[in-house]
Amino acid sequence: FFMFPFNLYSILGFLRKGFLNRENTIIYAATKKGLLLSFFLRMLFGYRYIFHAHSFDDKKSLFYKIIKLPLKYSENIICVSDTVKNNINLNHCFTVYNPITIKKNIKQKQMNKKIIVSSFSNLFKWKGIEYFMRSYDFLINKDKVEYWVFGDGEEKENLLKYQRPNVIIKNFAHNVDDLMMNYISIIVLPSISIEACPMVPLEAFSYGIPVIATNIGGQAEIVKDSYVGYHVPVKDPQAIAGKIDFLIENRDIYCQMSKNALEYSGKFNVESFREQILGIFDNLKNN
Numbered sequence: 001f002f003m004f005p006f007n008l009y010s011i012l013g014f015l016r017k018g019f020l021n022r023e024n025t026i027i028y029a030a031t032k033k034g035l036l037l038s039f040f041l042r043m044l045f046g047y048r049y050i051f052h053a054h055s056f057d058d059k060k061s062l063f064y065k066i067i068k069l070p071l072k073y074s075e076n077i078i079c080v081s082d083t084v085k086n087n088i089n090l091n092h093c094f095t096v097y098n099p100i101t102i103k104k105n106i107k108q109k110q111m112n113k114k115i116i117v118s119s120f121s122n123l124f125k126w127k128g129i130e131y132f133m134r135s136y137d138f139l140i141n142k143d144k145v146e147y148w149v150f151g152d153g154e155e156k157e158n159l160l161k162y163q164r165p166n167v168i169i170k171n172f173a174h175n176v177d178d179l180m181m182n183y184i185s186i187i188v189l190p191s192i193s194i195e196a197c198p199m200v201p202l203e204a205f206s207y208g209i210p211v212i213a214t215n216i217g218g219q220a221e222i223v224k225d226s227y228v229g230y231h232v233p234v235k236d237p238q239a240i241a242g243k244i245d246f247l248i249e250n251r252d253i254y255c256q257m258s259k260n261a262l263e264y265s266g267k268f269n270v271e272s273f274r275e276q277i278l279g280i281f282d283n284l285k286n287n
Contacts, residue, residue, distance in 0.1 A: 007033075008040055015047070022046035026075065026284055030054070032067060039070035050280065052078045056087050056194045056217060076280050080197035081218040094280060097222075099273035100202045102266060109185065109208045109258040111251060115145045117186045117244055120173065120200045123153035128190035128214065130155075131237045133162035135188075138241035141248045142166065148184070180207040185254075186244060189213040189223070192234050198222065201229070205265035208258040212243045228261040 015025065027049035029038040038049035051074040057064045071077060077093045079085035085093045121127045129149060136147055146166045150173040163169055173179055187204045194217030201211045201222050213223040215231035223229040232239040247254045
C-alpha cells in the first residue's frame with residue numbers, strides 16, 4: 001500500500017521518458033496491482049489499458065469491490081477461461097485460454113504394466129489432494145496402480161497419514177516432461193474450489209494423458225467430460241476410483257481418449273494465443 005504512489009510515479013516516469021502518451025500507448029495489466037495502477041493512470045493522465053484476468057474471484061469480497069470500477073474502465077478484459085469471463089460478467093470480456101508448447105512426435109498413450117496415476121499441485125487444502133489419496137482404498141484394480149503425489153505445502157503434514165506403499169508423496173517434480181512422457185498414465189485434478197484455467201490438464205493433454213477433474217470451474221471447462229477425461233463430484237474419492245478403474249478395464253476407451261487429448265491440445269498452441277492477444281490490441285488501435 002505504501003509503495004503504491006512510488007510505483008505509480010515510477011511507471012509514469014517510464015512512460016514519459018519513452019514519449020509514450022495516451023494517443024500512442026495501451027497499457028497491459030497482468031496482475032490486480034497492475035490493474036489498480038493502470039486505473040489511476042487512466043483517471044489522472046488518460047492512458048488506456050487492457051487487463052488480463054487470471055483468477056476466479058469472490059464477488060462478495062472487499063477486494064473485488066475495490067477492483068470493480070477499474071474492471072469497468074479497462075478497454076478490454078482478457079479472461080483465461082469462460083469461467084473467469086462469466087465471473088466478471090462485463091461486455092468487454094474476451095476468453096483467451098492459456099497457451100502451452102505443443103510437443104512434436106508424441107504418440108497416443110498405452111497404459112504401462114504398472115499404472116501410475118498422479119497429481120501435480122501445491123499441497124493446499126483447497127487442492128483436494130486428500131480425496132485423491134483416499135480414493136486408492138476404493139480401487140478394484142489397486143494391485144496394478146501406484147499413486148504419485150507431486151507437490152509441497154502447508155497441507156503436507158496432514159496428507160502424510162494417507163500415504164502408504166503405493167500412495168507416495170514425492171515433493172515437487174523437476175522432470176515433468178520425462179514423467180508425463182514415460183511413466184504417468186492418468187492425472188487427477190481433485191480441487192475442491194473453482195480454478196480459473198489450470199495448466200496441469202493442458203500439459204497432460206499435450207502428452208496424450210487423460211485427466212480426471214472435479215466438476216466445477218475452469219477445471220471442468222478445460223477437461224471435456226468423456227472426451228479427454230472425466231468429471232467427478234467434489235470431495236468424492238469413490239468417484240475418482242471408479243473412473244480410474246473404468247479406464248484400466250476399458251483400454252480401447254483409454255486409447256481413444258489419449259488420441260483425443262493430443263488433438264485437443266492443439267487448441268491451446270502458443271501461436272493461436274499470440275494471434276488472439278495481438279488481435280485484441282489491434283482492434284483498439286484501429287478505434
